[in-house]
Amino acid sequence: MEGGIELEKVFQYIEENQHLYISWLIEACNQPSVSAQNRGMLEMKELVKAFLGKIGAKVEELPTNGFPIIYGELLSNKEKTLTFYNHYDVQPEDPIDQWLSNPFQSEIRDGKIFARGVADNKGNLIARICAVHAYQQVYGELPINLKFVFEGEEEIGSPHLEYFAKEFPDKLKTDGIIWEGGTRDVEDKRLHVGLGVKGICYVELSCKGANTDLHSSEAAIIENPAWRLVWALSTLKNEQEEIGIEGFYDDITPLNETEKKFIQSIPYNEAVIKKLYGIEQFLNDVTGDELKERLIAEPTCTICGIESGYTGEGSKTVLPSFAKVKLDFRLVPNQKPEKIVQLLRNHLDRKGFTDIEIKQSHGMYPFNTDPNDPFVSVVLQSVEEVYEEPPIIYRNLAGSSPMYKMLNQTNIPAVQIGVANTQSSFHAPNENILIDDYVKGIQMTAAVIKNFS
Amino acid sequence: MEGGIELEKVFQYIEENQHLYISWLIEACNQPSVSAQNRGMLEMKELVKAFLGKIGAKVEELPTNGFPIIYGELLSNKEKTLTFYNHYDVQPEDPIDQWLSNPFQSEIRDGKIFARGVADNKGNLIARICAVHAYQQVYGELPINLKFVFEGEEEIGSPHLEYFAKEFPDKLKTDGIIWEGGTRDVEDKRLHVGLGVKGICYVELSCKGANTDLHSSEAAIIENPAWRLVWALSTLKNEQEEIGIEGFYDDITPLNETEKKFIQSIPYNEAVIKKLYGIEQFLNDVTGDELKERLIAEPTCTICGIESGYTGEGSKTVLPSFAKVKLDFRLVPNQKPEKIVQLLRNHLDRKGFTDIEIKQSHGMYPFNTDPNDPFVSVVLQSVEEVYEEPPIIYRNLAGSSPMYKMLNQTNIPAVQIGVANTQSSFHAPNENILIDDYVKGIQMTAAVIKNFS
Numbered sequence: 001m002e003g004g005i006e007l008e009k010v011f012q013y014i015e016e017n018q019h020l021y022i023s024w025l026i027e028a029c030n031q032p033s034v035s036a037q038n039r040g041m042l043e044m045k046e047l048v049k050a051f052l053g054k055i056g057a058k059v060e061e062l063p064t065n066g067f068p069i070i071y072g073e074l075l076s077n078k079e080k081t082l083t084f085y086n087h088y089d090v091q092p093e094d095p096i097d098q099w100l101s102n103p104f105q106s107e108i109r110d111g112k113i114f115a116r117g118v119a120d121n122k123g124n125l126i127a128r129i130c131a132v133h134a135y136q137q138v139y140g141e142l143p144i145n146l147k148f149v150f151e152g153e154e155e156i157g158s159p160h161l162e163y164f165a166k167e168f169p170d171k172l173k174t175d176g177i178i179w180e181g182g183t184r185d186v187e188d189k190r191l192h193v194g195l196g197v198k199g200i201c202y203v204e205l206s207c208k209g210a211n212t213d214l215h216s217s218e219a220a221i222i223e224n225p226a227w228r229l230v231w232a233l234s235t236l237k238n239e240q241e242e243i244g245i246e247g248f249y250d251d252i253t254p255l256n257e258t259e260k261k262f263i264q265s266i267p268y269n270e271a272v273i274k275k276l277y278g279i280e281q282f283l284n285d286v287t288g289d290e291l292k293e294r295l296i297a298e299p300t301c302t303i304c305g306i307e308s309g310y311t312g313e314g315s316k317t318v319l320p321s322f323a324k325v326k327l328d329f330r331l332v333p334n335q336k337p338e339k340i341v342q343l344l345r346n347h348l349d350r351k352g353f354t355d356i357e358i359k360q361s362h363g364m365y366p367f368n369t370d371p372n373d374p375f376v377s378v379v380l381q382s383v384e385e386v387y388e389e390p391p392i393i394y395r396n397l398a399g400s401s402p403m404y405k406m407l408n409q410t411n412i413p414a415v416q417i418g419v420a421n422t423q424s425s426f427h428a429p430n431e432n433i434l435i436d437d438y439v440k441g442i443q444m445t446a447a448v449i450k451n452f453s
Numbered sequence: 454m455e456g457g458i459e460l461e462k463v464f465q466y467i468e469e470n471q472h473l474y475i476s477w478l479i480e481a482c483n484q485p486s487v488s489a490q491n492r493g494m495l496e497m498k499e500l501v502k503a504f505l506g507k508i509g510a511k512v513e514e515l516p517t518n519g520f521p522i523i524y525g526e527l528l529s530n531k532e533k534t535l536t537f538y539n540h541y542d543v544q545p546e547d548p549i550d551q552w553l554s555n556p557f558q559s560e561i562r563d564g565k566i567f568a569r570g571v572a573d574n575k576g577n578l579i580a581r582i583c584a585v586h587a588y589q590q591v592y593g594e595l596p597i598n599l600k601f602v603f604e605g606e607e608e609i610g611s612p613h614l615e616y617f618a619k620e621f622p623d624k625l626k627t628d629g630i631i632w633e634g635g636t637r638d639v640e641d642k643r644l645h646v647g648l649g650v651k652g653i654c655y656v657e658l659s660c661k662g663a664n665t666d667l668h669s670s671e672a673a674i675i676e677n678p679a680w681r682l683v684w685a686l687s688t689l690k691n692e693q694e695e696i697g698i699e700g701f702y703d704d705i706t707p708l709n710e711t712e713k714k715f716i717q718s719i720p721y722n723e724a725v726i727k728k729l730y731g732i733e734q735f736l737n738d739v740t741g742d743e744l745k746e747r748l749i750a751e752p753t754c755t756i757c758g759i760e761s762g763y764t765g766e767g768s769k770t771v772l773p774s775f776a777k778v779k780l781d782f783r784l785v786p787n788q789k790p791e792k793i794v795q796l797l798r799n800h801l802d803r804k805g806f807t808d809i810e811i812k813q814s815h816g817m818y819p820f821n822t823d824p825n826d827p828f829v830s831v832v833l834q835s836v837e838e839v840y841e842e843p844p845i846i847y848r849n850l851a852g853s854s855p856m857y858k859m860l861n862q863t864n865i866p867a868v869q870i871g872v873a874n875t876q877s878s879f880h881a882p883n884e885n886i887l888i889d890d891y892v893k894g895i896q897m898t899a900a901v902i903k904n905f906s
Contacts, residue, residue, distance in 0.1 A: 035767070036765070036766055036767025036768065036769065037765070037766055037767065091769055091770075091771075092763065092765055092766075092767070092769055094763065094765060095666070098665070098666075155767075155768075155769075156767055156768060157768065198670065200770070202768045202770065204768075209732070210730035210731060210732055211730055211731030211732075212551070212730070212878060212881055212882065212883075213548070213551075213880070213881040213882065214730065214878075214879075214880075214881060215879040215880045215881065216753075216755045216757055216781050216783070216880070217651065217748075217753075217783060217850070217853070218748075219753045219755035219783075220736075220747045220748045220751055220753045220783065221735045221736050221739065221744055221747050221748050222730060222732065222735065222736055223732065223736050224755060224756060226756035226758075226759055227686075227690065227756055230683050230686045230687055230756065230759075231687055231691075231692055233680075233683045233687075234683055234684055234686075234687035237680065238684075239684055239805070277663035277664055277665070277667065277675060278663060278664030279662070279663055279664075279675065279676065282674045282675065283673070283674050283675055283676050286674065291674055294673045294674050295670075295671075295673045295674050298673055300669075300670075300672045300673045302669045302672040302677060302770075302772060303677060303679035303680055303683065303761065303762065303773070304669055304762050304763055304768070304769060304770060304771050304772070304773070305679075305761060305762035305763040305764045305765075305769065305771070305773070306679055306683075306759055306760065306761045306762065306764070306776070307759065307760055307764035308756065308758060308759050309756065309757050309758035309759065309779070310545070310547065310757055310758040310779060311758040311759070311760035311777070311779070312489070312490070312545055312547060312758075313489055313490055313545075314488070314489025314490065314545070314608075314609055314814065315489065315608075315609060315610065315655045315657075315757070315779060315781075315814040315815060316489065316544055316545055316608075316757060316758065316779070316880060317544075317653070317655065317757060317781050317853070317880055318757050318758070318880050318881065319755060319757070320756070320757070320758070323759070324764070326762070326763060326764070326768060326769070328669050328768075328770050330669070330670060330672075330673065352692070361767065361768040362768060397670070400670070400770070425665060425667075426667075426668040427666070427667075427668045427669070427769060427770060427771050428665055428666040428667060428668065428771065429665065429666065430665075
C-alpha cells in the first residue's frame with residue numbers, strides 16, 4: 001500500500017455509502033432470532049454467514065449443543081490479530097403492545113432505526129462487517145488479521161462459549177477483542193468505553209399448590225403458591241435494598257481507592273436520566289458518587305418477571321396452583337453465580353421455603369480488562385479520531401456479558417465500544433439506535449483496524 | 454288437575470327425555486359468554502330468551518348499564534311464587550392449555566359433561582328451565598307462579614343486581630328463591646344445601662416504576678415496582694395466615710355456639726379432598742372442626758393473580774415498569790367490602806406504600822337465610838324425594854354470591870341447590886358436571902315446584 005493509509009478516505013467512503021450499510025442492518029434486524037424461543041435462528045445464522053461472505057471471510061459454522069457459533073477469518077500473515085465478538089440472537093420482543101412499530105420490521109423515525117436487536121447486538125455485528133467492507137473497498141488489503149466470533153446464545157447466557165474457548169484455542173488466539181458493543185450518552189454525546197462487566201446469576205423460582213387451579217373460596221384451607229413465593233421473595237431483599245441472603249456479600253472484593261476515584265470521575269447526568277425514565281428520584285433517593293458506585297460496582301437482586309393465576313382483564317376468583325418468578329442477580333468481582341445459587345438454596349431452606357424450587361437458567365462471572373493494556377490505548381485513540389467529545393472509560397459496564405467464559409484462561413484484552421446510546425431501550429420495547437451513531441460506529445471500527453496495525 | 458300430582462310421572466318424563474335436556478345444556482355451554490371480556494354476551498342473551506320461550510315464559514330484557522338481566526314470568530294466579538336466580542355469564546377459560554377439550558365445545562367423557570360454565574352456572578340455569586318444561590309436558594299447568602332472574606354479570610360482581618331490586622320491586626316480589634346452584638359431594642353423594650354465602654371484596658393493586666421496561670442492569674439505581682408489590686403484599690398476610698390489615702377482623706360477628714355446632718355437624722372427608730387436590734396437608738396443617746370453621750366461617754385474603762415483567766419462556770433480563778396483583782377477600786357476617794378497601798388503603802399508606810394503587814373491581818356482602826324458614830323445609834323435602842342420601846345443610850357456602858345485593862331489603866328466603874359436585878373445577882380448567890347430577894337436579898327442581906304449591 002503506497003503512500004500509507006489515510007483513514008479519512010475510509011471515513012468518507014462510509015459516509016457516502018451509509019444507505020447501503022443501513023440496508024444491511026435493516027435486513028439483519030428484520031430477521032427474528034429469538035434464542036429464548038428458538039425463533040428464526042436457522043435463518044439468521046445463514047444471514048450472518050452471507051454477510052461474512054460479503055467481505056470474503058472464510059466462514060465456519062461451529063456446532064454446539066445449542067445454536068452454532070459462526071466463526072469467520074480474514075488472515076493475511078499480518079503481525080496483529082483483532083477479534084470481533086458479537087451475537088446474532090436477540091431478546092424476546094414482548095410486551096409487544098408497547099412497540100410503536102413492528103419489532104421485526106425496522107422503521108426509521110427521527111434519525112433513529114427502531115427494531116428488536118438493533119442496539120443489542122445486530123447494529124454492532126453489522127457495523128464491524130461494514131467497517132471491514134469499507135476498508136477493503138478503499139484499500140483492498142487489510143493491515144491486520146481479523147477474526148469474527150458471532151454466537152447465537154448470548155441472550156440465553158452463552159452456554160457454549162466456554163466450550164468454544166476450550167475446543168478451539170487457535171480460533172480464540174488474538175491480540176485484542178472489540179467486545180459486543182457499547183453506548184453513547186445522548187446528552188453529553190460522549191462514548192462509553194467499557195473495560196469489563198458485572199457477572200450475572202439468573203434463576204427461576206417456582207412453587208406448586210394443588211394439582212389444579214381451584215375456586216378461590218378454597219383458599220381458606222388450601223395452600224396458595226403465590227403467597228408462598230411472595231413471602232419467600234420478601235426475605236431476599238428489603239426496602240433498603242439490602243440483600244438478605246446469608247453470605248451474599250462475603251466474597252466481594254471491595255473497591256480500592258483508585259477504583260473509587262475512577263468511578264467518581266465518570267460523569268452521570270442524573271437530571272437527564274430522571275427525565276428520560278419519568279422518575280422523580282433514584283432508588284432509595286441515592287445520588288452523586290453513591291449512585292455511580294451502586295450502578296457500576298454493587299450487586300443487585302432483581303425481579304425480572306413474576307406470574308401466577310389469572311392476570312387477564314377483569315376479575316377471576318381463582319386459587320392458583322402454580323407460581324413462578326424470574327430473578328437476576330448482577331454480580332461484582334469475585335462473586336460466583338454457582339455459589340449464589342447455593343446460598344439462595346440454603347437461605348430458602350433456612351427460612352422454611354423448602355417447597356420452592358430453584359432452576360438456574362444461566363450464570364456469568366464478572367470480568368475486567370487491565371486499563372493499562374496497550375490495546376485500550378489503541379481503542380481510545382480510535383474513538384478520539386471519530387468523536388469530537390472525549391470518551392468515558394468504565395471500569396465495568398452495569399450490564400453483563402459472557403466475557404469471562406471466553407477470556408477467563410487468557411490475557412486477551414477486551415474493550416466494549418458500539419453504536420447504541422443511553423436511550424436505546426435495551427431488552428425493552430422500541431429498541432433503537434441513532435443512524436449517526438451507527439455511521440460513527442462503523443468509522444470507529446475502521447479506525448481500530450488501522451490503529452492496531 | 455284431577456287426581457293430584459304424582460311427581461313420579463314428571464321424574465320419569467325427565468329420565469326419558471334426558472338426551473333432549475342434555476342437548477339444551479350443550480347448546481348453552483357452547484356459546485361463549487365471558488362477561489369479563491365482553492365475549493359472546495349478545496348471542497348468549499338471545500339464547501337465554503329463546504330457552505325461556507320454550508316454556509312459554511313472558512320474557513323481558515331489562516337493560517342495565519352493563520349486560521342486561523333477562524327476566525321471565527310464568528304467572529297463573531297461584532298462591533305461591535317461586536323465583537329462580539341464575540346467571541348466563543361465565544368465567545374466562547384460561548389457562549387454556551390445561552383444558553383437555555375445547556372449553557366452548559362441550560364434551561362428554563366418563564359420564565360427565567365438560568365445558569366452561571357447565572357447573573357455574575349454565576347447568577343450573579338450563580336445569581330450572583328443563584324442570585318447568587317437563588312439568589308442563591306431563592301436567593300442562595304449573596301449581597305455582599314462577600319468576601326467572603337471569604343476570605349476565607355475576608362473574609364480574611353483579612354491579613346491577615341492586616339496581617334490579619330497587620327499580621323492579623314487583624319483579625323481585627316472591628315467596629322463595631332457588632339461588633344459583635350448589636354442589637354434591639362426589640364421595641358420600643350427599644347434596645350440599647346452602648343457606649347463605651361469604652361476601653367478597655375483589656381488588657387490583659398496581660405499582661408503576663420507570664416509564665418503560667429497562668435493561669435489568671438499571672435495577673441498581675431505578676425502583677422496581679415488582680419488588681414494591683412483593684413487599685407490600687408480604688405485610689398483608691403472614692405465613693400463619695393472619696391478615697395484617699389493621700381493623701380487618703374488628704367487625705366480624707363471632708360464631709355463636711349453635712352456629713359452631715352446626716358447622717361441626719357438617720361432614721368433611723379430609724382424606725378424599727387431599728387426594729383429589731394432590732396435597733399432603735391442608736393450609737397450616739389444620740384439620741377437623743378448625744378446618745371446617747376456616748372454610749365456612751373465616752375470612753380470607755387470596756392472591757388470585759400476579760404479573761410483572763417477562764414471564765415467557767427462557768430468561769429476559771428486564772427491569773419491569775409495572776406490576777399488578779389481583780386479590781380477593783372472602784368476607785364473613787358483618788364485614789363490608791367498602792370498609793375493607795378503606796382499611797387496605799390505610800394499611801398501605803401506613804406501611805409506606807402510598808405509591809401502590811387500589812382499584813376495586815367488585816364487592817359483595819355476606820348473606821344468610823334463616824334455617825327455620827318454611828321454604829327451607831320445602832327444599833329439604835324435595836331433595837329427599839330425589840336423592841337417596843340425606844343432604845348436608847351449610848350455614849353458608851365458602852364461595853360468594855350476590856345474594857345480599859338482591860335480597861338485602863327483603864325477607865325472602867334463598868336456598869342454594871344445584872347440579873355441580875365437589876370436583877366440578879369451578880372457575881378452573883376442565884369444569885364439569887356429572888350427567889347423573891344434571892338429571893337429578895332437574896328432578897329436584899321439579900319437586901320444589903310441586904312441594905311449594
